[in-house]
Amino acid sequence: MSKDYYNTLGINKEASQEEIKKAFRKKAHEHHPDKGNGNADKFKEVNEAYQVLGKPEKRRQYDQFGTTFEGMGGQAAYDAGFDWADMFRQGGPSSGYRTSGFNINFDDLGDIFGDFFGGSRTSGRSSRGVDMEASLTIGFEEAVFGIEKVLDISKQIVCDKCRGNGAEPNTKIINCKTCGGSGQVTTTQQTFFGAFRSNSVCQNCGGEGKVSEKKCTQCHGSGVTQGQERIKVKIPAGISNNETIKLSGKGEAGVSGLPAGDLYIHITVPPHHQFSREGDNIFTAKNISFSQAALGAKVRVKTLDGEVNLKIPSGTQSGRQFILKNKGSHKLRGRGRGDMIVEVKIQVPGNLSQKQKKLLEELADEGL
Ligand SMILES: [Zn+2]
Numbered sequence: 001m002s003k004d005y006y007n008t009l010g011i012n013k014e015a016s017q018e019e020i021k022k023a024f025r026k027k028a029h030e031h032h033p034d035k036g037n038g039n040a041d042k043f044k045e046v047n048e049a050y051q052v053l054g055k056p057e058k059r060r061q062y063d064q065f066g067t068t069f070e071g072m073g074g075q076a077a078y079d080a081g082f083d084w085a086d087m088f089r090q091g092g093p094s095s096g097y098r099t100s101g102f103n104i105n106f107d108d109l110g111d112i113f114g115d116f117f118g119g120s121r122t123s124g125r126s127s128r129g130v131d132m133e134a135s136l137t138i139g140f141e142e143a144v145f146g147i148e149k150v151l152d153i154s155k156q157i158v159c160d161k162c163r164g165n166g167a168e169p170n171t172k173i174i175n176c177k178t179c180g181g182s183g184q185v186t187t188t189q190q191t192f193f194g195a196f197r198s199n200s201v202c203q204n205c206g207g208e209g210k211v212s213e214k215k216c217t218q219c220h221g222s223g224v225t226q227g228q229e230r231i232k233v234k235i236p237a238g239i240s241n242n243e244t245i246k247l248s249g250k251g252e253a254g255v256s257g258l259p260a261g262d263l264y265i266h267i268t269v270p271p272h273h274q275f276s277r278e279g280d281n282i283f284t285a286k287n288i289s290f291s292q293a294a295l296g297a298k299v300r301v302k303t304l305d306g307e308v309n310l311k312i313p314s315g316t317q318s319g320r321q322f323i324l325k326n327k328g329s330h331k332l333r334g335r336g337r338g339d340m341i342v343e344v345k346i347q348v349p350g351n352l353s354q355k356q357k358k359l360l361e362e363l364a365d366e367g368l
């Protein structure tokens with residue numbers, strides 16, 4: 001008996017192409033082998049049904065000839081240990097995999113893999129370790145001048161016993177039996193669409209062509225173990241709140257000696273009680289008295305480099321800004337430093353002594 005593709009997808013013979021696509025997605029999700037309760041056989045059947053019903057012309061053939069495909073049909077081919085899921089991974093979600101007979105529609109499958117792998121995975125065998133993120137809070141001055149910090153990061157690290165190659169030390173390295181040392185596996189399948197050949201990376205040796213006679217007893221051949229790494233982070237002078245530093249190759253170690261992922265460190269700089277920052281410039285306020293503003297004065301102003309003198313000219317209004325050149329933040333990109341901007345605020349005295357009051361009354365009489 002031939003297979004009933006309509007039944008496989010749970011639709012009737014009048015279903016529209018859109019309904020077929022929908023049914024395929026639903027079923028493929030349901031049976032996807034990467035899911036805990038997935039079913040590889042059913043997944044294959046669903047794909048096979050969709051390869052026919054999903055394409056109007058093939059669907060017409062199938063509708064017309066129905067059972068005549070028996071014996072030539074896909075069952076034998078798909079049962080011969082062919083792993084659809086593997087093949088899709090090799091091809092990648094949207095790459096379109098051309099074969100001698102037909103073209104598998106990866107655009108449809110792309111959505112499915114997107115869902116399963118959070119949209120970021122493009123191949124089943126990851127080519128490097130996982131990226132990691134960490135947060136680090138530093139002081140205002142540390143951000144301005146730069147600093148070196150030490151972080152202890154728990155992550156997947158290279159196995160120290162086998163140094164990442166997954167082989168038990170002092171055991172022989174032999175040619176992979178699965179691929180005969182080529183690192184590639186070629187699968188040829190006869191389907192009623194024609195011969196079907198696919199090349200894929202050998203899963204046994206990961207494409208290396210060589211395997212160890214005995215797997216590393218510490219990492220069981222993966223080349224990685226769970227551990228900690230002490231990482232020195234050089235924080236550049238001039239970094240700002242909410243900026244991120246990328247440390248290439250400091251993420252999780254890759255399996256089987258593959259490169260590590262990256263480590264992203266998010267920097268937080270809490271506000272300072274006296275200074276604020278805008279780009280490379282630092283702002284501060286300085287209180288002066290009415291007489292200093294009126295007569296002019298020399299005052300001391302705190303900067304990140306210690307106190308400096310600031311000359312207040314006579315007749316200075318409240319809110320006037322003075323620029324202290326090169327007393328700002330170091331520039332993150334480029335050389336030199338920004339400026340410090342000092343805004344003066346004239347304080348109106350509150351509690352006056354008898355003498356002060358008398359003098360101010362005299363000033364008032366003079367029109368001040
Ligand atoms: Zn190991």
Ligand SMILES: [Zn+2]
Nearest residue numbers: 176179202205
């Ligand atoms: Zn191999």
